[in-house]
Amino acid sequence: xxxxxxxxxxxxxxxxxxxxxxxxxxxxxxxxxxxxxxxxxxxxxxxxxxxxxxxxxxxxxxxxxxxxxxxxxxxxxxxxxxxxxxxxxxxxxxxxxxxxxxxxxxxxxxxxxxxx
Amino acid sequence: xxxxxxxxxxxxxxxxxxxxxxxxxxxxxxxxxxxxxxxxxxxxxxxxxxxxxxxxxxxxxxxxxxxxxxxxxxxxxxxxxxxxxxxxxxxxxxxxxxxxxxxxxxxxxxxxxxx
Numbered sequence: 001x002x003x004x005x006x007x008x009x010x011x012x013x014x015x016x017x018x019x020x021x022x023x024x025x026x027x028x029x030x031x032x033x034x035x036x037x038x039x040x041x042x043x044x045x046x047x048x049x050x051x052x053x054x055x056x057x058x059x060x061x062x063x064x065x066x067x068x069x070x071x072x073x074x075x076x077x078x079x080x081x082x083x084x085x086x087x088x089x090x091x092x093x094x095x096x097x098x099x100x101x102x103x104x105x106x107x108x109x110x111x112x113x114x115x116x
Numbered sequence: 117x118x119x120x121x122x123x124x125x126x127x128x129x130x131x132x133x134x135x136x137x138x139x140x141x142x143x144x145x146x147x148x149x150x151x152x153x154x155x156x157x158x159x160x161x162x163x164x165x166x167x168x169x170x171x172x173x174x175x176x177x178x179x180x181x182x183x184x185x186x187x188x189x190x191x192x193x194x195x196x197x198x199x200x201x202x203x204x205x206x207x208x209x210x211x212x213x214x215x216x217x218x219x220x221x222x223x224x225x226x227x228x229x230x231x
Contacts, residue, residue, distance in 0.1 A: 031217050042224065043219075043224075045219065045220070048215075048218060056216045056217065066186075082206065097216065104162050106162070110159050
């Protein structure tokens with residue numbers, strides 16, 4: 001089975017622009033979670049989607065949004081980019097609903113976003 | 117809220133040395149615990165996990181035991197190799213405290229193994 005894929009792998013944007021990142025989960029996985037990784041804040045949870053519904057959200061401003069399509073692919077969008085949004089954005093997929101908390105999340109390689 | 121604390125790095129070891137990376141947690145419910153590894157330029161790979169107290173997760177010579185009494189999940193390996201050089205993250209999943217499919221990570225510990 002193919003792993004989690006993320007596109008693009010690298011992005012350079014300027015302040016004020018917006019950006020859309022894409023994530024394709026492992027085939028059959030219906031849950032997609034997004035994380036931001038920075039040297040200062042570490043790995044932080046952004047949000048989680050399951051069957052096209054956002055079920056969980058981290059403490060990020062409204063400029064960060066996402067969606068999930070019927071084929072489980074997910075996108076996240078960041079509007080009005082700030083310098084502090086420079087980070088590695090990781091998505092992860094899991095095969096079940098996550099209600100028990102025991103599911104393994106499988107991570108993609110990430111999208112490296114640089115904001116100038 | 118839920119949190120994970122792991123020992124700060126970097127940890128520098130010679131090949132074949134014994135490795136311990138400490139991890140402790142605070143959780144509202146009954147979390148599952150994970151160790152992930154990140155190699156340079158890559159995403160995170162699951163190393164091992166444990167879903168209930170006293171469970172031992174193991175993989176590729178790494179082990180960790182879920183200790184509820186000490187709220188710990190320390191990572192150990194008896195003999196490290198240069199190829200083990202990476203950043204290691206301890207994480208928990210606690211639907212009661214954090215909701216669905218939300219991993220809470222420690223700060224990460226960088227391991228450097230020299231020949």
